[in-house]
Amino acid sequence: MNFSIQRIAERPFSVSVLRAGGAIVLALGLVACNEDSPSVADVTPVAPPSQVVTCKDYDGNAVQVKPKTVTVYNNSAGDTIYPVVATSKNLVNEWIQGCLRTAEPYPTKLVYKLYVNEGKGIPPNSSVTVTLPLYSELAAGSYITWWNGGRVVLADRNDRLQDDKEDTKLATPDGVTCQGQNTACTLSTYSSNIQFPENIYAQLSEYTFGDSIIPAGQSLRLLKPENVGYNISYVDHVYMPVAIGPKNNPYIGYSGSAQPLVEFRNLLKTFLNAPAVGEGWPVYNLYQTKLPGGYNIFAQRDGVLHATDDVPIKPTGANPPVLTVMQCINGGCSNEQMKTLRYGQAVQRMQNLWGYCAGGWDAEDISTYVNEDVSAICPAALTTNLTAVKDFFKQSHQNYLAMYARGECEGTTPKVPVFNYWQAITHIYGWVPFNEGCGAAANPLAKTTIPGWDHAAIQSMYIHQLQYNHQQAAVKANPKLLFNPYVGLIHDDLKMNAYGFSVDDAVGFMSELGDGLIFAVGGTQGLENSKQFSYADGFTLMVGVPASLDGRANKPLIKKYGVCVLGQDAGDMNCEKDKQDVVLPDNSQIAGFRVGTVAKYPIKVRFTDVDDNVYSLRVNEQFQTCPDGIPLKDCPPNKATLVDKTTCRVVNSKGDTHANSEKWCVGANPNQQKDVLEQQLTKNFLSYPQPVNFM
Structure with a gap:
């Protein structure tokens, strides 16, 4: 990777990659005071020829793309971990298109699964590193694309990780290799039509290596291999503590949880037991505790398993259910209850809330879903908000019916012909539009409006006033008003900076500079940064892209940068020393960097442009949160005092x-903006004009 860290000072920080049009924005954050920086190998091993892929750059010239790695550390006290890497199906393979600079679709019609030590896994206190080239060519025009939309499955039991009917064993391609520490490491490769069932003993994570963009002024995609993207699918389920961080980028804290496995699972059990607010929350039909997220408690309610699956709840006369409750797991259910009991008090309260605090359901009989009239205790603001969200999704359904009427969907009869209570809450907790039969991109919520609410306003309300309403005093006093107890479990009980629901704004999908990803189960051992990542204290410093370089994705703007906390280093209290210790690629347009979680303010930031001009500036204090009801253009509230313009200087x-x-x-322009790809995220920016030689 054309990126290096120069060891200059004992100031660990965090680095990540954001996107700004065709340019990349790096991110950096001081994470602690007076700690040694995590170690990084001085020499990166040279990849063998079979792992290096030749692509085309912005100008159509050949460029070598090195492989990336997936490393898994098993930090558990006594559990074997079974890692599996899986690719995804793609009708259009944008990563191959970007590499070859072609419009040919190169569809990927199968899922490819890579098992580490198949059936044996990796023992405690061991690790494995799997090296993945951009792609493996199986035959002319047929590829396994390892980088585009992959999954890492980390299981602590081997049950149902393979499907004998669907999975076909292949030879592991050349260039895909594995190295173990304190364990052997062998790889087994399978092709399949399917991904993994939900009832596996595993935590799912998702990753993407590199990016495929269409540069301004060009029609063909371009592969940008520098970054790694990742998130942990706690929005779908929670089972195991997994922490993820980038490799060879020690300045980004981890996402997820680094708690010990036993402690993590005890917290899950505490959430489920009376008198906790999660009492009666569904669990998967497994011998170990695994909880579905707020969408899956509805979407998977009627699901059943194969009759032959080895699961604890197997009622006579019916297939085993996907979801059950702890009452049944603990042996307290009759055969009939084992067939039908899929949720308890925590979910019943949610259903009652929607039944009686959402402005009514016309003439629909909702008695199947509710058992207590709670209308007398519904605060007016809660009723207003629930009603608005219900009406918003009712409008989405009307738009959906109109699409069918125009012949834009599959068949002539809508797959969801009626808007009702059940369809409403299922779509609302998934925050997904009505588009069944019309395609995943059809009828986007972003284009839905109702009187008084556009998408941005109602989604912000949905996030902060509903999904996070467990923080409100009235809800703490009366759990019958709780919108989604799972969010409190993820963020408060488990203290994770991960998705608690589909549009959660706690962190969002991470995209950072790196040579791969490190997954740690049950502790921080192996991670290059042992601090948890957060946007709370940081900002992104942006420089303007000159018109002559706009869209030139391979033309760099910045060479290096660094940050110093004023008053922290006894030998340099005023940050007079030039401590720019992050060196950037020389073949990619990078228009800024993020200063992440700092020990304290004020700080001094320095960076050097490609013409060797050195910029130094002082940021006095942390960005303040933009209050509800205040336009983002007027934020942050402390805009006037954030930057000390009098001490700013640029030298040649x-x-x-x-x-x-x-x-x-x-x-200097301190400002706050919605994230381009994840509109629920508001991020801090410190924007400056284009480099001085272009002014």
């Missing part, structure tokens, strides 16, 4: 003040 390569120094410095 000779050390002289640049002629455009003052003009550049006074252009």
Whole structure:
């Protein structure tokens, strides 16, 4: 990777990659005071030829793309971990298109699964590193694309990880290799038509290596291999503590949880037991505790398993259910209850809330779903918000019916012909539009509006006033008003910065500079940064892209950068030393970097542009949160005091003040923006004009 960390000072920080049009934005954050930086190998091993893929760059010239790695550390006290890496199906393989600079679709029609030590896994206190090239070519025009939309399944039991009817064993392709530490490491490769069933003893994570973009002024995709994207699917289920961080980028804290496995599972059990708010929350029909997320408690309610599956709840005369409750797991259910009991008090309260606090359901009989009229205790604001969300999804359904009427969907009869209570809450907790039979991208919620609410406003309300309503005093006093107890489990009980629901704004999908990903189960051992990542304290410093370079994805803007906390280093209290210790790629347009979680403010930030001009500036304090009801354009509230423009300076390569120094410095613009891809996220930015030589 064309990226290096120069060891200059004992100041660990975090680095990540954001996107700004065709340019990349790196992110950096000081994570602690007076700690040694995590170690990084001085020499990166040279990849063998079979692992290096030749692609085409922005100008159509050949460029070598090195492989990336997936490393798994088993930090559990006594559990074997069974890692599996799986690819996804793609009708259009955008990563191959970007590499070859072609419009040919190169569809991937099968899922490819890579098992580590098949059937044996990796023991406690061991690790494995799997090296993955961009792709493996099986035959002319037929590829396994390891980088595009992959999954890492980490299981602590081997049950149902394979399907004898669907999975076909293949030879592991050349260039896909594995190395173990304190364990052997062998790989087994299978092709399959299916992914994994939900009732496996595993935590699912998702990753994407690199990015495929369409540069401005061009029609063909371009592969940008620098970054790694990842998230843990706690929105779907919670089973195991997994922490993920980038490799060879020690300045990004981990996402997820690094708690010991036993402690983590005890917290799950505490959530489920009376008098906790999660009493009666469904669990998967397994011998170990695994909970579905707030969408799956509805979407998977009627699901059943194969009659031959080895599961604890197997009623006579019916297939085993996907979901059950702890009452049945603990042996307290009759045969009839084992067939039908899929949820308890926690979910019943949610259903009652929607039944009586959402403005009514016309003439629909909802008695199947509710058992207590709670209308007398519904606060007016809660009723207003629930009613607005219900009406918003009712409008989505009307838009959906109109699509069918125009012949834009499969067949002539809508797959969801009626808007009703059950369809409403299922779609609402998934925050997914009505588009069944019309395609996954059809009828987007972003284009749905109702009187008084556009999508941005209602989604913000849904996140902060409903999904996070466990933080409100009235709800703490009366759990019958709780919108989704699972969110409190993820963020408060388990203290994870991960998705608790589909549009959660706690962290979002991570995209960072790196040579691969590190997955740690049950502890921080193996991670390059042992601090948990957070956006709370940081900001992204952006520089303007000159018109002559706009869209030129291979033309760099910044060479290196660094951050210093004022008053922290006894040998450099005023941060006079030039401590730029992050060196950027010389073949990619990078228009800024994020300063993440710092030990304290004020801080001094320095960076060097490609013409060797050095910029130094002081940020006085943390960005304040934009209050509800205040337009983002007027935020942050402390905009006027954030940056000390009087101490800002730009010097040229000779050390002289640049002629455009003052003009550049006074252009500082602290601002807050919605994330381009994840509109639920509001991020902090410190924007500056284009580099001084272009002013």
